[in-house]
Amino acid sequence: MAEKVVMPKFGMSMQEGTIAEWLKKENEPVKKGEPLVTISSEKITNELEAPANGVILKIMAKEDETLKVGNTLAYIGEAGEKLDTSSDEGDNPSKFSTETSASSEVAATAVLTEEKQATDIGKRIKISPAAKKMAKSNGVPMEELFGTGPQGRITKQDVQNYLDQTSAIEEEKESPVTASGIPEQPAKKHTNSKVTPAKGMRKVISDRMHQSLQESAQLTLMKKADITELQEIQKQAKQELQKTDADISLTLTAFIARATVMALGKHKSANSAFTNDEIHTYETINLGMATSLDEGLVVPVVFQAENKTILELAEKIYSLSKKARENRLSSDEMKGSTFTITNLGASGIEYFTPILNPPEAGILGVGTYQKSVVFQCGELAERTFLPLSLTFDHRALDGDPASSFLNEIVYYLEHPYQMLL
Structure with missing residues (x-):
């Protein structure tokens, strides 16, 4: 008897999913556990494995089609097996009489x-x-x-x-006419270009980024922080942790996250969202950490970050980034953020203009740190500077409070002991 393949529930809050790409075709053999179809929901994209051995008898949903959890995607059975899909009429949006x-x-x-x-x-x-x-x-x-x-x-x-x-x-409508009265010819299309449809994660990212720019008033402020002392403390902390059994490393990202959380605690207007002509200011800080993958970008969330020590932040950020790289994040782990950090330091970029993660009112961009020689107390000294780029929604907060918030982050990074108290 044919086995039905249905839209899975990848996360507790998942209500529907979109078919990103079929990895198998009708009448093609498939083995149990073999990737069958790629499904995208919210900002997560997962592969659904075949539940049984057999042949793809019928595909019930097309690519780019959105279906509710539990709706029929396909049937797997024996080659030549007769199939009755009458029970699925009206189940899938694309199947009508x-x-x-x-x-x-x-x-x-x-x-x-x-x-x-x-x-x-x-x-x-x-x-x-x-x-x-x-x-x-x-x-x-x-x-x-x-x-x-x-x-x-x-x-x-x-x-x-x-x-x-x-x-x-x-x-x-009539084609445009030139001065000589001859109809203007349309521009010649390029025939040597490669066309790649935007699917799955790429489609989700493109839609959300376009939505972000269309529905908000974005402005970016930039400033650098002197992290010379911070790097020294980070080095000492690593050495102390190596003496223990703790399987964790205090990265620069963890300190940046801690500084951001502490600054958000003092500047609550940055921990907000502008939705339906209302400003929603959040008491809880759910910190989104943008993570780059080969397929695109995901933003796992550290929930209630204000209640976590710097070591707990470091451990959670490491855990989430590892799950992201292994494609094990659930949709619940990628929604509900109130502020996001995105880091392009590994790419050698200094300043940039990050795009807001809707509906959040702020996102912090982190660039690659650089060493510079500056005058300090009348003498030349080598210092390390970290470039920061804060994009904020001008509908939710103005330039002055946004500047104060960015200055607060810089203060904590330049006074690292404050983050350890």
């Missing part, structure tokens, strides 16, 4: 003739999260969309229909 397909064509015609779906004043628009994101990114008015999904819900295909019909209308 002939009547529904016909209504989709009617909906496309309705868009073409600019007939809007009749809705009562104040009635909530039913639209899937993926369709809503697609509509926003393409500037499509949601009230002009006609839903063909269950109970009139607007799907990604409905948004695509609108875009296709709008494009067709534009193409039908």
